[in-house]
Amino acid sequence: MTTTSMKLILSILPILIVGFIPELSTGNDHRQFAYTGFTNSNLTLDGAARITSTGVIELTNDTARIKGHAVYPSPLRFRLSPDGMVQSFSTSFVFGILSSFGDIRGHGFAFFIGPSNDFTKAFSIQFLGLFNSINNGSSVNQIFAIELDTIQNTEFGDIDNNHVGIDINSLNSLRSNTAGFYNNSKNGMFTNLPLIGSGPIQTWVEYDGNTTQISVTLAPLGMEKPMWPLLSLTFNLSTVLKEESYIGFSSSTGLTTGHHCVLGWSFVMNSPAPIIDSTKVPKLPYLGQRSPSKLLEIILPIASAVLVLAIGTVAVILVRRHLRYKEVHEDWEVEYGPHRFAYKDLYRATKGFSSKNLIGIGGFGRVYKGILPTSKSEVAVKRVSYSSKQGIKQFVAEVVSMGHLQHNNVVKLFGYCRRKGELLLVYDYMENGSLDKYLCGEEGRTTLDWGQRFKIIKGIASGLLYLHEEWDKVVIHRDVKPNNVLLDKEMNGRLGDFGLARLYDHGTDPQTTHVVGTIGYLAPELVHRGHVG
Template sequence: MATTIALAFLLFFLAKPAQSLTDGFIFNGFHGAIANLSLDGASIIRPDGVLKLTNQSKNIIGHAFYSSPFPMLEKTTSSAPSTAASFSSSFVFAIYPWDSNEGGDGFAFTVSPAKQFPGAEPGQYLGIFNSSNNENPANHLFAVEFDLVNGFAGTDGSHIGININSMYSRTSELASYYVNGTDVKEDVDMNSGERIQVWIEYDGVAEIVNVTISPLSILKPIRPLLSYPIDLSPVLEESMYVGFSASNGKVSSSHYILGWSFSINGSELPLNISQLPESPREVRKSAGFKFKTNAIIAVVLSAITLFVLTVLLSVIIYRRMMQAEDLENWELDCPHRFRYKDLYAATKGFKESEVIGVGGFGVVYKGLLPSSGQAVAVKKISHNSGQGIREFVAEIESLGRLRHKNLIHLQGWCKRKQDLLLVYDYIPNGSLDAILFKPKDDFFLSWEQRYNILKGIASGLLYLHEEWEQVVIHRDVKSSNVLLDAEMNARLGDFGLARLHDHGKNPRTTNVVGTLGYIAPELAHTGKASAMSDVYAYGVLLLEVACGRGPIDPNSAPGHMLLLDWVRECDGVGRVLDVVDPKLNLWYVEKEMVLVLRLGLLCTQSRPEARPSMRQVIWYLNGEDTIPVHCKSFDDSSWVDETGSMYVNLISRDVITRPYRSSEFGPISSRSDFITRPYHSSSFGVTSSNPS
């Protein structure tokens, strides 16, 4: 009966996957062992009960140590020095290299003062040491290495070594075992993936370490592979941890521990082989697998490369098609024509970040001509009719010959499909309206500067009306089309609405175009723009500069919405200086101010024949002639009422379609402008108003 009970207890003991003892432990597989192990790095316990130290990644480390330390030094008497305790360990391992020809660097059974090794390096250091602490006696570390590559001391091939505080082995042998009863050794392939058992025994009395290995199918050989005399007392500390450290360097292997036992100052604790898990089977990279993989990668990369090249080629062809220019014969003879691809490059593909203004019928971009690096302003006009383009370009060619110090130079043009591009000088200081109404950094236009600006624009208009080879009607004189150079000299720009006719001939009838607040009353009756309609707009500009506000201001006091009516009202009661821009703070020449205001009223007479020519305007501004004393008598009530009703009618009709920024050729103005009439093929539309 006692024998039966003892046998049952033994079977129960052997059936347990992990058994912790006072002086040791047994893991027949690692199911449920996580509570007794300290894992670090890549180490895991697989569901099948196998302890996996490393995976198939490169340059990684895996640690697995028993959680509790063991006393490794003992004293026979209180006066005797401490001696190293005897210990033994047995374990079964298997190694699967990722490549069939070579694997990772290996692993080591380790007795150390700690479970982790800060700063340890993978590869040849097996995750234990690094280049700084290798061979340091303060390491207090004993290890048996199972190295799969050439060792530190030049040991060739797969070998086993005994190490003290260093990766240099005190002694080593190629992995093998002695056939019992002979001196013949059989090699053991540690990279085979087969299960291999190891016995490590230290006799503290005899002071010798024995290491034995063999395939799991072979009983423990009688003769150890390594026997190395050493006293571990100076190496070990009083409390030490036991475990494993493995690493992969440039190549990789999966290192497995299938079972493990350890005991101190006692007999060996044998593993139960029948309870150990099988070696994990992994798919290795064979030469054929490599070839197939490389072939697949090559095919995929070739397909991707072909696809990318096709896309790039398509994009290049598309861009060239988009930039292609189908020129008519008459276009080849135009000297001021730019190539579309040059303007496309100058504006960085008409990029939104290059926009400096949005005006009547188009967007204005800043550009740098690739041939010269010159800064230009490029206005892109969308033309919704195929009619009239040739006639328009003929006029643009003529305008390109205009040369005057107070005009923006129209350098040229480009036509592409239904788009027309006008190229002007770039003026960096921006438009008069921006500086006059929304100055930056509290900039202030003095009266002297304003007076010079008005004289400059008058000089430019005189050139257009009388001094050039043809009569040029600008049709869009306003403050946002007056640009100021570095010396604050005025230059009239934006000839997108300009029309030409020979001297002595009448202009042709066109649609009403212009900017609300600057449109002469007769245009609503005749549809004919003339030099006198430019004079009317210039008169509004005179009042605008003197009063410091736009021609139409819905936010003004009652009765002051129309600037012209307000000035007439104040002049009629002898208080014309009440309309002066308060920002001038009386810093102006009163005689010049009265002249500008009265001249503005004279230029904006309702009847065109009552207005002065631009030559007369210049005489007045230069003091060479005086304004007629009774200039106000030219306006009768019927014309005034009709003018007011025209603006009310335009405002009430659905012609104010959307707000946009000023179409200037310098920095963007902050004022809100409005389109006042849709575009028609015979003209290039109505530009913006300035309701400031």
Template sequence: MAFFIAPSMNFSDAVPAQFLGLLNPQKNSDPENHIFAVELDTVFNSEFEDINDNHVGIHINSLRSNLSFVPRFYDSTSGRLETLSLSSNEPMQVWVDYDGETYKVSVMVAPLNMAKPSYPLTSTTYNLSAILTETAYVGFSAATGTIAGTKHYLLGWSFGMGGPDPAINMTVLPKLPRAGGFGQIYKGVLPASKTEVAVKRVSHGSRQGMREFIAEVVSIGRLRHRNIIQLLGYCRRKKELILVYEYMPNGSLEKYLYTSDDSPSVGWDERFQIIKGLESGLLYLHEHWEQVVIHRDIKASNVLLNGDMNGRLGDFGLARLYNHGTEPQTTRMAGTFGYIAPELARTGKSSPLTDVFAFGVLLLEITCGRRPIEGRAQDTPFILVDWVTEHWHTGSLMEAMDRRLQSDYNTDEVCLALKLGLWCSHPLPNARPSMQQVMLYLEVRDHVSPATGSAASLHRSGLGFPASSLAFGVLDCRRPEGVPSHMYGELDSSYSVPRL
């Protein structure tokens, strides 16, 4: 049996038996394989110059070991170095460590329930960054060959990447004011590069914390976009799960929207730039990455700001991935109260359109400077979407904007943001736009004037806006007199939220 890291999931040309379903005679030792493996070998094979029929081998691009050793462990009870039989039918543990700074590969073995040895049984030095590709896959492979009755069982495993423990001393790191999901976040500095980072610590004993840790690694660990927080590394350290992100010095958007005084701490130009950045990030997640990513927890506190006040979407602990052209399989409701789409509350099923709903609520929140839901439990709550909708019905849409901005705003941009927010938060999922449509509105607004920028003219240009939006100009914030209400997407008395 072998633990391996490979550049692809395609092993169609691999050979079984001694090649473990990983390589073939022609490709064995080929430097283009980009495969690293640690094998637990119970069969002697002279072709690969095995040392015996009970050894552990470290492999680079070949089934011929770069280093082989007899599996041994230190028994603290007897005080002796004991040999472990790989074919004993007894469960055992294996640890494979790699230090990216020293290039040291270490392997340790021990019986089940024994603590990880303090020192590796053997180690070698190899720069794996020269072997592994940027996108790599981790897995296990096994073969029985001609030996009848041989079986291999994988009882459990975990995988993490990171430097040595002293690189992150959690006891001295300052806590950041924002706690993310199921873990506390700290500020740290990488010792080699002096790069500031955010370090999220998740309790290993929390089942929900473990789920979020895995979701973050699987989703954000492979995403690369200027408006999405980058995961720099992760590891399982002692009884803690550690995630290391790029540091956002200006913290979350939430603290800038809700200040204690009447002066805004973030102006309209910055807000609109944040809106466009989030739109770009969500479009990447929904349509432009290799799989569809549903974030499932879009809200102001999950939008982080870098030194230039550019917004980046973070906290992917609830994210789910699925292939393009298929249906998402989520059945458990996730999200934050106030941002949850009606159909998500009814069915528990997330989709890109439930993300669009949350984005619409966030868009209104950024523009209006008010929380999605306000009020105490015993009072009738203030619901932001309903409040903005009422302003639209009464022809006073601009009165919904954040009063703290005073005259420091662009009327066309504010109007567009409010209308997009209402359209995205439409109660019917099929009435909402895709992020591609939202992008088209935000991208064309700089080229549309009040006199020529009707939705009808844009529709004729192939931008694909809904027919119900053709009754009024994109930049007109008032409801024109004499136009029937059904032209604004009012389906019946139950659904009075307009489409753009």
């Protein structure tokens, strides 16, 4: 055999070895390997990861919220000594991301170098099976990763939903770029490369231990490696990686799913990664374009109808509630704010003006017992209807003014509320009701003796004196009768029902244009001459 023939055989021998033997080692450090398919490989798999019958690593599948890892079985020595610098290394891998539902995206996957192959504490969803919500960003991780992500997660500062990032201990990338490549044949023009559905994509990750330069390059499988990397970053990995570290791939799905597949992989220390023969890697599995399941086709319309019905029901309830509690507010009432009650509070206080809370019916309205929701005070709420807006402003002013009356024999008027065509007056609640129920021996009630009657008469006289002469304004009640005399807990007489009252200043001559009151209880001169006195 000639010397020339021997040299030729020796030059071909490494190629033959790489082509037929999936792993190639140098020394005891496993510093170099190459896979064109993964049939019978001894990679460590966990989670959803599996190797298909054709030799493809499937990290995930159509299951939501899962993670999967494929890791080289033994750690590699990245430093020659514990305090040494991380050596140069280069790796290349071929991957594909498939979705059963078109452009519906699951989360992406990552190539990583880290201190462990145990990721049981890592979350799936957006954490790509590498970190969790607590340790993301912690220097304790000692992980370097290249993420190929198909969902934009704003919490990590992702630039879009189709990007490549250089990660150190965190999914908040130090450098990222939209996935693509710089085409050699087109003078380095950048071309976008969708990570989902573009077919097999080859990636090169290189680290120069002397310059601490990290480079990441992408291209469709079979294309010459681009001259310009997609990403470059100067970062000393000696501050991150341990002396010995594991290398592998990690992926996860979230609410949406995807198949993250690895078809080939090579790695070497201190030289370019072994070439992966694109003609020998297995093909990506064919998923087809699947439509949602029949069950989903049934559930979605029903769920949509239920949602529309629920929204409509809520809208009707809100409108009815608004109309139920709707009040009349005018600008001039602003100054009376402290004396105005919310209709909603009075409605709840009287249990919706329930008939069970009805305590009296008069010519000018119905009276209900109520308990205010905030103060828990007992009140009597009188509902008075009115058809004209004329005089309502003056009347409300009188109501508010009479709210300042302070006398033991005058029922306290707390305030008012207005709705369309309706005025509500809020009084202090009188436990024993009106006097008329005690005068004629109504069933269930004792007839008042003369001592009690005289006490009530004196109280009413005292109240009238206060209204007529002792307060700073004159109030003419004009309807003093037994059913407008109310009795408190101690059977003291109190003047009530100011719905017919008029408010006059001292020194004026009170006049009226028409008689308002109950005939027989009005002063005769008011009926005949139209004024009192």
